[in-house]
Structure formats: structure tokens, C-alpha cells
Amino acid sequence: VRVIGEEAAASGDSPPYVYAEPRPAALIESLRAFGYTTEAAIADLIDNSITATARHIALDFFWNGQNSYIALHDDGRGMPPDVITAAMRPGDRSPLEERSPNDLGRFGLGLKTASFSQCRELTVASRARAGEISVRRWDLDYVGSVGEWRLLTSPPREIPGVADLLGGTTGTVVVWTRLDRIVGQAAVDDHRAHDRFLQLADRVKRHLAMTFHRFLEGPKRLRLVVNGAAVVPWDPFMTKEPATQVLPVEPLHLNYHRVTVRPYVLPHRSKLSTKAQHDGAGIKGWNAQQGFYIYRNNRILVAGDWLGLGFQKEEHCKLARIALDFTNASDEDWQIDVKKSTARPPAPLVRDLQAIAKFSRDRAQEVYRHRGKVISRKASADFVFAWQQVVRHGRVRYRVNRAHPVVAEALDAPKPERSRLERLLRFVEETVPVPLIGVSIAQTSDEPATPFEGVPSKELALVLRETLQSMVAKGVRANEAVERLATVEPFSNYPALIAELSEQMESP
Numbered sequence: 001v002r003v004i005g006e007e008a009a010a011s012g013d014s015p016p017y018v019y020a021e022p023r024p025a026a027l028i029e030s031l032r033a034f035g036y037t038t039e040a041a042i043a044d045l046i047d048n049s050i051t052a053t054a055r056h057i058a059l060d061f062f063w064n065g066q067n068s069y070i071a072l073h074d075d076g077r078g079m080p081p082d083v084i085t086a087a088m089r090p091g092d093r094s095p096l097e098e099r100s101p102n103d104l105g106r107f108g109l110g111l112k113t114a115s116f117s118q119c120r121e122l123t124v125a126s127r128a129r130a131g132e133i134s135v136r137r138w139d140l141d142y143v144g145s146v147g148e149w150r151l152l153t154s155p156p157r158e159i160p161g162v163a164d165l166l167g168g169t170t171g172t173v174v175v176w177t178r179l180d181r182i183v184g185q186a187a188v189d190d191h192r193a194h195d196r197f198l199q200l201a202d203r204v205k206r207h208l209a210m211t212f213h214r215f216l217e218g219p220k221r222l223r224l225v226v227n228g229a230a231v232v233p234w235d236p237f238m239t240k241e242p243a244t245q246v247l248p249v250e251p252l253h254l255n256y257h258r259v260t261v262r263p264y265v266l267p268h269r270s271k272l273s274t275k276a277q278h279d280g281a282g283i284k285g286w287n288a289q290q291g292f293y294i295y296r297n298n299r300i301l302v303a304g305d306w307l308g309l310g311f312q313k314e315e316h317c318k319l320a321r322i323a324l325d326f327t328n329a330s331d332e333d334w335q336i337d338v339k340k341s342t343a344r345p346p347a348p349l350v351r352d353l354q355a356i357a358k359f360s361r362d363r364a365q366e367v368y369r370h371r372g373k374v375i376s377r378k379a380s381a382d383f384v385f386a387w388q389q390v391v392r393h394g395r396v397r398y399r400v401n402r403a404h405p406v407v408a409e410a411l412d413a414p415k416p417e418r419s420r421l422e423r424l425l426r427f428v429e430e431t432v433p434v435p436l437i438g439v440s441i442a443q444t445s446d447e448p449a450t451p452f453e454g455v456p457s458k459e460l461a462l463v464l465r466e467t468l469q470s471m472v473a474k475g476v477r478a479n480e481a482v483e484r485l486a487t488v489e490p491f492s493n494y495p496a497l498i499a500e501l502s503e504q505m506e507s508p
């Protein structure tokens with residue numbers, strides 16, 4: 001710590017501050033801890049290439065044990081020497097600066113934080129129009145040992161030909177070497193580590209197919225190639241499927257900036273080919289991919305989340321996926337982060353978003369309700385009630401229907417237990433408070449509650465599932481059992497649940 005104004009201090013007037021510059025060795029190591037996944041880190045590099053108007057991006061994972069490396073080439077506008085130096089400086093531009101409308105950046109950090117989260121050595125080589133190739137390299141160990149922000153100007157030892165890797169007239173190469181967080185000290189012939197490296201490449205590819213799908217579509221699309229294979233965009237909304245429902249678009253406004261919300265209800269699996277069912281599941285699977293998809297300048301920040309609006313991911317809502325778009329002019333309102341993987345709904349929009357979420361979830365659930373009704377219509381058996389009314393000697397009694405599957409199931413037990421259950425049923429039947437029920441129904445104008453209403457559907461699902469399982473265990477075919485239960489009280493009140501279960505029976 002250097003105290004300035006020493007003359008002033010000597011004269012007795014000490015300045016009202018001291019200097020506290022960050023120590024290079026400590027800060028550069030801390031920049032590693034932003035919490036990026038490899039997928040998010042590489043997406044951050046691709047943001048930069050797209051912002052530099054690249055039309056072609058190639059990403060390669062080179063396996064060579066602990067000397068493995070990852071390289072990204074683009075044919076964007078490139079950087080002259082002074083720009084590339086600035087680009088390598090952590091904290092060169094303020095996030096408060098206004099950005100051009102197509103800029104995917106915000107913080108002036110991504111290149112560095114994303115790279116350091118994965119490797120100890122970052123090299124950038126770039127050529128702008130009519131210029132030479134310039135190379136800049138951060139070596140964390142070197143910075144650590146000299147204790148100064150010394151940016152090297154030579155390519156890394158292991159791949160001296162990094163500049164040759166450039167094609168076209170302008171462009172940029174980003175190379176990550178010493179991948180301590182990805183391969184560590186793995187030997188070249190460590191097959192397991194090699195496999196993990198390839199699997200990682202595959203995960204990255206899927207993440208990019210989703211994150212940048214809008215850039216990878218259309219006539220002027222970006223060509224993104226990972227390990228030599230073109231990345232095929234993943235459309236979360238299956239817009240090419242005829243059975244996809246597009247719900248009305250809701251334009252919202254916040255501080256004069258537009259936010260567009262477009263909900264979709266994806267087709268039920270019965271309307272999709274096996275391949276489409278599989279593809280539609282996305283990275284996290286059907287259930288986890290429900291919810292909002294937040295796009296900032298067409299790039300996905302969040303893929304499938306209810307954004308803390310008070311909704312859970314539920315099986316019967318899984319067909320609801322909602323596109324939400326804003327631009328980089330609203331970054332502050334959405335509190336986006338350096339990793340470009342979170343965004344928070346601004347308070348003034350919360351109620352509107354809740355209403356849209358609710359509406360979309362209802363419509364998605366409707367698909368299951370409809371499926372359930374189809375199942376119960378197909379079932380030929382008569383409707384099975386849980387209670388039967390018996391009139392004897394002019395008096396009304398209520399009996400539990402012994403033929404109801406849930407009851408029959410329970411009674412199908414060895415003698416002593418069956419007798420005990422029988423006694424319990426008789427006891428319940430003899431003590432049904434018929435007059436009381438009559439009075440209270442007469443007093444309330446509302447409809448009586450449907451059985452299990454208000455009970456979490458999990459509980460009912462459990463009763464249903466157990467009954468179903470034991471029917472199947474006794475030799476009833478699964479789909480027949482589902483159809484039978486669809487006409488049984490109280491399950492018949494929950495066609496969506498029936499449809500869901502029937503779906504699970506189809507795909508164990």
C-alpha cells in the first residue's frame with residue numbers, strides 16, 4: 001500500500017485516502033471462482049464471436065492428457081493490437097456503458113472469467129482488417145510468480161503454431177491450455193479421462209445447440225462446428241410440429257423497453273414420433289425443461305424455470321414452455337450476471353408473469369385432462385362408485401362398495417386381516433352421520449366437495465398407483481387396468497392424473 005501525497009503528509013496535510021490496489025497474484029486466482037460450468041464458459045466465448053459478427057465458428061477439443069486443450073476459432077472482425085490488449089484486461093469497460101443493440105456482452109469480464117474458470121493459461125490471437133496477427137497470453141502461474149499484470153505476447157509453448165490456425169482474412173482464436181479444472185494431471189492413455197473429455201464436448205455441444213438456437217436457424221444462419229460436426233439447433237418450442245399450440249403473445253413494457261412473452265403448449269407424446277419425443281426432452285428432460293425461456297438479444301440465459309414466481313415444476317404442466325424476450329437495454333432491470341445464466345423478473349412485471357404462467361400451465365394441463373377423458377370414454381365398464389345406497393324397510397343405508405378396486409384390493413388378504421377390515425368397514429357404514437350430512441348440504445348453497453379435493457394430488461396419485469400396481473401384479477394388463485380405474489370413483493374426477501399414469505405405464 002502506497003500512501004500518496006508524501007509531501008502533503010510531511011507538511012502535516014495528509015490526503016483523505018490511501019491506495020489499495022488489488023494484488024495481481026491474489027485477484028487473478030479469485031477470478032477463477034465465478035462458478036461457471038464448462039458449457040456456460042464456452043457459451044461466453046461464443047457470445048464474443050457473435051458480437052464480432054462471426055459467420056463461422058469452430059470449436060475443437062484436443063485430447064493430449066494433461067496437455068489437452070480447447071480452441072475456438074471465429075471469422076469475426078478480429079482485433080487490432082491495442083484492442084486485443086484491452087480485451088485481455090480484467091475490467092476494461094464499465095458495465096454502465098451503453099452497448100450497441102447487438103452486443104451480447106455487458107461486463108468486460110467474460111473472456112477472462114470464463115477462461116480462468118477452466119484453465120490456467122489463456123491465449124488470444126487475432127487479426128483485424130489489413131493487420132497483422134497479434135497474440136496475447138495470460139499465464140496464471142507467471143502472473144503469480146512475478147506479482148505483476150504481465151500479459152505475454154507469444155503463443156503457448158505446446159502449440160507454437162496457434163497463429164496458423166486462423167483462416168480467412170480476419171478473425172480470432174481463443175485457446176485454453178493447462179486445463180487443470182477439466183483434465184487435471186490425466187495421462188494420455190487414461191481412457192476414462194479421455195471418455196470424460198469427449199462426453200464433456202458432447203454436453204457443450206448440446207448446450208450450445210440450445211443457447212444459440214435462434215442464431216443457428218434461418219437463411220442467414222451462423223455455422224457452428226464442434227469437433228468437425230455442425231451443431232443442429234434445438235428449438236425448445238417444437239415450432240415445426242403441427243400439434244404445438246401457440247398461445248397469444250403478451251407484449252409487456254418496463255421503463256419504455258419492450259418485453260415479449262410467447263407461451264407454447266407442446267404436443268402430447270401421442271402426437272409425436274419417437275424421435276421427436278426424445279429430442280423434445282432437451283438436456284434436462286421433459287419435466288425439468290418446463291417454464292420460462294429467457295432470451296436476451298436472442299441468446300438464451302435461462303432455459304426452463306418458473307423464475308421464483310410461486311410455481312413448481314409439475315408433471316402435468318411439463319408441456320408448458322414460455323419464450324420471454326428482452327434486449328441488452330434492460331440488463332439492469334433483469335439483474336443479469338457475468339455468466340449470462342441468471343435473470344430475475346423485475347418487480348413491476350411479477351404479477352403479469354404470474355398470470356401468464358398460470359394461464360399457460362392451465363392450458364398445458366388441459367392436454368392431459370383431455371387425454372384422460374379419451375381413456376375413460378374408451379373404457380366400456382360401467383361407472384364404479386365408492387359407496388352404494390341401500391334402502392331396507394324404508395330406511396336408507398350406505399355401504400362401501402366391496403367391488404371397488406381399492407376396496408377389493410385391501411380385502412384381498414388372508415383371513416384374519418380380512419375379517420378385521422370387514423369389521424372396520426361395517427363400523428364405518430353403521431356410523432355414517434347421514435342426518436348430519438343431509439343438514440349441512442341443505443345449509444350450504446355450494447356444491448359438495450369432490451372426493452380428495454384439496455388433497456395434494458400426490459396423495460391421490462399414490463393410492464391410484466398402488467391400486468394399479470396390484471391389479472397388474474394379479475395379471476390385469478397395464479392399459480386395461482388404467483382404463484378400468486378411469487371409470488372408478490374418485491379417480492374419474494382426475495382425468496389428467498389418469499393420463500399421466502397411463503403415459504408412465506407406456507414408458508417404464
Ligand SMILES: Nc1ncnc2c1ncn2[C@@H]1O[C@H](COP(=O)(O)OP(=O)(O)OP(=O)(O)O)[C@@H](O)[C@H]1O
Binds near residue numbers: 078
Ligand atoms: N472473438 C472476439 N472477436 C473480437 N473481439 C473480441 C472477441 N472476444 C472478445 N473480444 C473483445 O474483447 C472484449 C472483452 O470481452 P469480454 O468477454 O471479456 O467482455 P464483454 O464481452 O465486453 O462483456 P461480458 O463480460 O459481459 O462478456 C469485448 O468487448 C470485445 O471487444
Ligand SMILES: [Mg+2]
Binds near residue numbers: 048
Ligand atoms: Mg463477452
